[in-house]
Amino acid sequence: MDTALIISGVSKSPCDWGVVGANLVRKNCAADSLNLRFSSAADTAGLSVGDSVELFQGGVRTFSGKILKLPLGESALDGTVELFAENAWSTMSEIIYQQLWQSADTASGEAVLSPVYRSKVVLGQNSDGVQIGVAAQLMDILEYAVSCGAEFCIGEISADAKMLLDEAKDLSCAECIRRVLKWLPNTLVYFDYSKEGLPAINIIMRQNALEGNLDGRVVKSLKYWARHDLEVSGVVIKYERENKAEDFSWITLEEDKYPPDFDAKQARALVMSVELAGSKSACQQNTIVCDPIDMDSSNWWSEHIPVLKEVYGLVIESWSRLYPELPRELVRGTVSSKLNYKTQRDRISATVRYTDSDGSSVRRKVAITLVATNAVSGTHTLWTQSQSVEETPTGLAEAVYSAASDLKYEGECTLVDARSSDFFARKLFLEENVSAPVICTEEDLSKSILRLKFGPPKHLYPDGIAELFRINRNRNAPASTTSRISGRGTSASTHIEGDTPDYTESHGTVRYERFVINCDSLDAKVDIDAGKLNKSDKAEFKEVYVCSDGFLAKAKVLMTEPEKV
Numbered sequence: 001m002d003t004a005l006i007i008s009g010v011s012k013s014p015c016d017w018g019v020v021g022a023n024l025v026r027k028n029c030a031a032d033s034l035n036l037r038f039s040s041a042a043d044t045a046g047l048s049v050g051d052s053v054e055l056f057q058g059g060v061r062t063f064s065g066k067i068l069k070l071p072l073g074e075s076a077l078d079g080t081v082e083l084f085a086e087n088a089w090s091t092m093s094e095i096i097y098q099q100l101w102q103s104a105d106t107a108s109g110e111a112v113l114s115p116v117y118r119s120k121v122v123l124g125q126n127s128d129g130v131q132i133g134v135a136a137q138l139m140d141i142l143e144y145a146v147s148c149g150a151e152f153c154i155g156e157i158s159a160d161a162k163m164l165l166d167e168a169k170d171l172s173c174a175e176c177i178r179r180v181l182k183w184l185p186n187t188l189v190y191f192d193y194s195k196e197g198l199p200a201i202n203i204i205m206r207q208n209a210l211e212g213n214l215d216g217r218v219v220k221s222l223k224y225w226a227r228h229d230l231e232v233s234g235v236v237i238k239y240e241r242e243n244k245a246e247d248f249s250w251i252t253l254e255e256d257k258y259p260p261d262f263d264a265k266q267a268r269a270l271v272m273s274v275e276l277a278g279s280k281s282a283c284q285q286n287t288i289v290c291d292p293i294d295m296d297s298s299n300w301w302s303e304h305i306p307v308l309k310e311v312y313g314l315v316i317e318s319w320s321r322l323y324p325e326l327p328r329e330l331v332r333g334t335v336s337s338k339l340n341y342k343t344q345r346d347r348i349s350a351t352v353r354y355t356d357s358d359g360s361s362v363r364r365k366v367a368i369t370l371v372a373t374n375a376v377s378g379t380h381t382l383w384t385q386s387q388s389v390e391e392t393p394t395g396l397a398e399a400v401y402s403a404a405s406d407l408k409y410e411g412e413c414t415l416v417d418a419r420s421s422d423f424f425a426r427k428l429f430l431e432e433n434v435s436a437p438v439i440c441t442e443e444d445l446s447k448s449i450l451r452l453k454f455g456p457p458k459h460l461y462p463d464g465i466a467e468l469f470r471i472n473r474n475r476n477a478p479a480s481t482t483s484r485i486s487g488r489g490t491s492a493s494t495h496i497e498g499d500t501p502d503y504t505e506s507h508g509t510v511r512y513e514r515f516v517i518n519c520d521s522l523d524a525k526v527d528i529d530a531g532k533l534n535k536s537d538k539a540e541f542k543e544v545y546v547c548s549d550g551f552l553a554k555a556k557v558l559m560t561e562p563e564k565v
Contacts, residue, residue: 003445005036006054007047007067014445018043020080022445024055024063026424028437028457029178029189031089034063038081044070053085061193062421063087087191088152088199092173095148097141100127120169123180135160137180138203145173152191155200158208159187162393164274177203183400185457188437190425202425206437212426217415220449224411224430230456231408234262235270235401239392242275258397270400276392287379288333293326293372295319295348304368311354311362319350326372330501335375346372353513361513361531369504409436410455418450419443428454533560 005017014022014036021037034055038044049070055063069084098117105112115127126132126140135157142154150173161184168179181187186206191199214222239254257264264271294300298314308314323344335343349367356362409430415423420441427435440453517526533539541556 002058004056006052006056008051020446024420024441024443024445026190026420026441026443028425028439029181029187031093032063032065032087032191034065034085036083036085038083040079041072041081044081044083047083053083057419057421060421062419064191064193064199065090088150088201089174089191091150092145092177093175095145095150095173097121097144097171097173097176119171121167121171121176123166123168123176124163125165131165132163133160134163134180134184137163138177141173141176141180142201151198153198153200155192155202157203159184159203159205161399162396164276164393164396183396186402186437187457188425188439194421204425206427209425209427209437212423212428212438214413214415214428214430217418220414220416222411222413222430224409224413224436224454227408227410227456231268231406232270232401233266233268234259234264235397236264236272237397237400238271238273239276240273254392256392256394256397258401285379285381286334286336286339288335288375288377289331290328290373290375290377291331293321293329293348295321295350301350301352301366304370305366308352308354308366311356314352314354317351317353317363319348321348321372322346323372326374328373328375330371330373330375332501335371335373336380339375339380341373341375343371343373343375346370355514358518359514359516359527361529363513371501408456409434411436411453413452413454415450415452417448420450423450423452428452537561 003014004011005014005019007017017036018039019036020039021035023035024032025035026032034053036053047067047070049067051067053063053065053067054061063085065085065087067083067085068090069082071081096119098119099121100115101118101120102113103116105114123137124131124133126136132140138157138159139154142157146152146154159181163180163183166179168176171179177189181189181203184205187203188206188209189201189203191201193199235258237256239256241252242249262269296316296319298308298316301316302308302314323346326342326344326346329346330343335341347367347369349365351363351365353361353363411430413428420443423438424441426438428438429435436454437457438452438454439457442451443449514527514529514531516528519525528539530539537560539558539560542559543554544557544559546553546555
């Protein structure tokens with residue numbers, strides 16, 4: 001058999017590398033490994049942990065990985081040195097799977113949401129908070145592993161079904177894949193090394209696997225047996241939801257059964273109670289205070305413009321506003337958009353006349369901006385849904401039954417002059433209408449011996465009916481199905497949106513009818529009163545001729561036009 005080893009980019013035959021023993025082990029949903037035994041430590045000089053290792057048989061690549069273990073010394077028995085390499089699944093076991101969650105940053109004084117990676121994950125949900133199936137979740141896990149440096153590409157991902165939301169934390173990518181596939185135990189997870197470039201990971205259903213036939217093979221030994229202990233008579237999934245609204249809670253129950261007509265009370269019936277997220281509502285007691293808008297009232301204007309409280313004889317000559325149909329202003333609270341009320345930012349202006357504390361008569365324009373509304377004062381109750389009902393998976397009972405109801409066969413087979421790639425992750429036909437997936441191969445390259453193990457996948461499928469009944473017990477229903485996208489915990493209060501009180505004031509140009517200037521220290525006063533003029537009179541500075549010290553002089557005098565008497 002034409003065999004070549006490429007280690008750290010150097011290609012040689014196993015003999016030229018000094019290899020005296022080689023074993024290739026491939027496993028379903030686990031790491032493939034290559035164990036090389038060298039004749040002496042000198043043969044491994046220059047090699048180190050992390051170096052790449054590739055195995056080619058007949059010109060086809062059958063393994064690709066990295067060195068994990070390389071002893072520094074030789075064996076005391078025969079002087080050999082063993083090298084141990086694993087494929088990219090080993091890297092996935094070292095990468096903690098993380099998902100994007102919205103996180104609140106309050107440094108600015110407001111809660112600003114931004115996406116961050118967390119090792120607390122909700123399997124079965126995408127980054128938008130939408131529930132997804134098995135294939136989509138597997139794809140996300142694999143893509144995350146690749147983004148973290150795992151050296152593989154994604155091949156065929158055809159194993160798919162509805163899945164339940166499952167909350168977990170601090171799990172590796174490999175653990176997450178196994179956890180997702182608990183609901184599809186008849187799956188085969190394997191790497192295809194035959195193509196150029198990175199090895200491709202494939203996740204397929206057992207029925208879609210290629211065939212592996214023993215005809216024409218040199219079979220050294222074969223033994224297998226039926227696993228009647230793993231057969232189930234039917235599957236019942238009881239979906240339970242706890243719904244909450246304020247202090248009141250209630251439980252609803254839906255049942256998914258397959259076959260539809262089987263008796264769930266009979267022996268070997270697989271019965272599971274599955275918790276789904278129910279609806280959660282919050283009650284917001286919203287108190288608002290509204291006061292009438294009275295533009296004709298001098299007291300109303302004084303309350304809104306404090307400077308007017310210090311004047312005398314305030315008179316409202318005229319006023320205008322933008323929304324006269326809204327009779328009240330919002331003083332306190334929030335008028336939610338869910339309440340059947342209207343709100344507008346209203347600008348109200350007026351021309352006022354008054355006498356100030358010095359006796360000056362003033363006429364001026366003033367304006368205020370406030371939130372006008374037709375709401376009334378009181379406490380209003382608002383119910384808001386903080387979490388919607390988690391969708392009930394359809395056909396999950398049938399999928400579990402299909403995986404567990406057919407008779408399983410398990411066994412071992414030893415072949416001569418056969419390769420792992422010809423049988424691993426294939427359906428091995430044992431006799432008419434009897435087949436089993438090959439879940440593990442151990443190939444001794446030096447002796448040309450291949451050992452096959454076939455049957456239910458040990459990493460995914462329980463080894464006994466009692467364990468099968470427990471596949472749902474480790475699932476954790478998320479406390480909130482919206483926390484990932486809302487950035488809010490389950491106990492966070494509900495945010496009520498709407499208009500809140502908003503008030504500003506402005507003062508226009510001042511016009512005096514009487515202008516009084518007092519000098520308290522001299523007990524003196526200047527009093528300019530336009531009310532003492534005749535109609536249409538105008539007082540202004542005019543030049544007049546006067547006699548000053550015997551000379552003719554000019555002076556500026558505040559006066560009106562002279563009138564004849």
